[in-house]
Amino acid sequence: MKRYIPASLNGLASLLFLALWCGSAYGVDLQPNDIVAPLPNKNYLSLSYQNSQNTTFYKNGSVVTTRPYGNPVIDTNAAFARVSTTYEIASLPGVSYVQLPYGSITTAGSLSPYAGDTGFGDISLATAIWPYSNRESRTYLGVAGYFLMPTSKYSNQTVFNVGENRYKSDIQMGFQRPIVDSVDAAIAVDTMWYGGNSQCAALCGSTTNQSLTQKPLTTIQVGPIYKINQIYTVAVTYFYVAGGATLINNQYQNNVINTQRYLLSGQAHTPIGRFSLQYGRDMEIKNGFMQSRLLLARYSVEF
Template sequence: MHHPTIRAMFGAIAMLAGSAHGATVDAGDYTRLPDGTNLAVLYAQHVEGKELYSQGTRLSGNARLSADIGILRAVRFIDVGDVTVIPQFLLPFGKLRTGGDLSGLSSTNGIGDLIFAPTVHLIQDSTRKRALAVTPWLYLPTGRYDRNNALNALGENRWKLDLQAGYITPLSDRWSLDLVGDVIWYGRNSDYGSAGATLRQSLSYQAQGHLRYHVDAGTYVAGMLSCEWGGETKVNGASQGDRQQRTKGLLSVGHFVTPTVQLLGSYGRDFSVRTGAREDHRFNLRMVKVF
C-alpha cells in the first residue's frame, strides 16, 4: 500500500470525528435573538462508518471507525449600535475507536481544540425571521495531540480559520430556508507523524442548505444537504492526493420542551465520499438552555 493511501486512512479518522470538516450548523443557528440573551448548549454525537475511500476508490469495506463526541458551547447576544455581535466558545471532547482492518490502531480520547466564533449579524430585521451573518470560526491548537499516535482527530496541532456566512429567509408562514457557505484556511502542523514532518493543507469549502417546516412556534422539522470539496494536503511538500469531495444529508427535529429548553435530535449519513471515511450513521443530540 503506497504512502499517500496510508495517510488517507489515518486522515479519514479525523474526517469521521468532524475536525477536518467545515463548521456544519443546525437549522436556525443564525436566528438573531434579543440583546442580552445567553445560551448554554451541550452536544452529544455518535458517528460510525466502515468504508474508506482514496481518490474515489474504495480501499476497505471493513475499516470500522466510530466516534463519540461531546461539545460544550457558550453563547451571548450583544447589540453594539445597529449591529448584533455574538461571542461564543466551543470545547469538543470525546473518544475515537477503530476495528476491522484498522484494529491495529489504538483508541484515543481527550479534549479537542478550543473554538472561538464571534458572529456578526448584518441585517436588523424587526421580525427576526430574516438574518444575514458572518462567523469566523477560529480553531486554537489546544487539544490533545501526539505525533506518534495515528489517531489525532481531537487535536490538530495547528491553527484553523473557517470563515462562514449564513442567511435565513422565510418562504411562507410554515417554511423557511437556511443557506450557509464556508471557506477554510489551515495553518501548518510542523510536528506531523513520527518523523515530525510538516503538514500543509489547501483551502477547503462547504455549502449547506437547510429547509425547515415549522409545525408550530416551538417545533420544527428540517432537512439538510451539504457538499464539501478541496482541502488537499502536502507532507514535506509531497502531495497526498487526498482532495475531498463529500455530499451528506441530515434530518432533524427540534422542540422546546419548556419555554427556555430546546431539544434537537438529528440523523444523517454521507451519500458520497471521494477521500476518507464514509459516515454510515450519524446521531446528534443537542440541548439548549436559554437564559
C-alpha cells in the same frame, strides 16, 4: 498503549491521514434557525453529544479493499460544553461563544491494530454579526468567524488523536428568508483554513516528524426549515463539501475532498430549554472514509 505505524504501511499514509484529518475537516454545520439573529443581552449554556461512524474507504471515487481497508471502522463520541452571550454592536445583533469538547476515537475491524484516543479536544471560539436582520419579514443575513486552537494533548507516535495539533479558522455567511407561511429557506457557505502540523510522524506514515499542510475547504449547506407550531421545528439540509487536499513535506497527496451528505433536524422549544436532535450521513464521497452515521443531540438553556 501507544502504537507506531508499521513500516510496511508507510506507502498508505494518505489513508491514515484522511481517516483523522479529512474525516473531521468538514465545515460548520448549522442547526435550524441558527441564521436567525438573536435577541441581545442573553446568555446561554449548550450541552451536546455527538456520535459518528466512518467505514468504507474511497480513493478517487473507488472503494479500496486492500489491507488495511478491508473492513475499517472508526467510531467517534464527543461531548461539547458551550457558553454563548448575545449583544449589539453599532445596532447590529451579535453573538460570541467559547466551546470545549471531550471525546474518544475507537477503531475496529481492519483498523483495530491502531490505538484510539480519549481526552479533551481543541477549544473553539466564534463570533457572528448580522448586517441585515428583519424580524417582521423573517429575513436574515449573518456573517460568522470561527477559530480553533490546539489546546489538547497530541502524540506524534499515534495515528488517531482527539486533538489535531494545528490552528483552524473558518468564515461563514448565511442567509434565511420565508418561502411560504411556515417554511423558510436557509443557505450558508463557509471556507475553512488550516495551519500546519510540523509533528506529523505516525499520521504521515513515518517514524520521524513530517510537515503536514492542507488546502482550504469550502462547504455549502442549503435546505428548508418547517415550523410546525410554537414548539416543534424540523429541517432537511443538503451539504456539498469540496477542497481540502493535503501535502506532506510539500508533496501533494491527491486526496481532494468532494463529498455530498444530508442532515435531518428536529427541535422542541420548551419552558425548560431547547432540545435538538440531528441525524445524517454521507451520500457520495470521493476520498476518505465514508461517514455512515452522524447523530447529534443538544440541549440549550438561557441563564
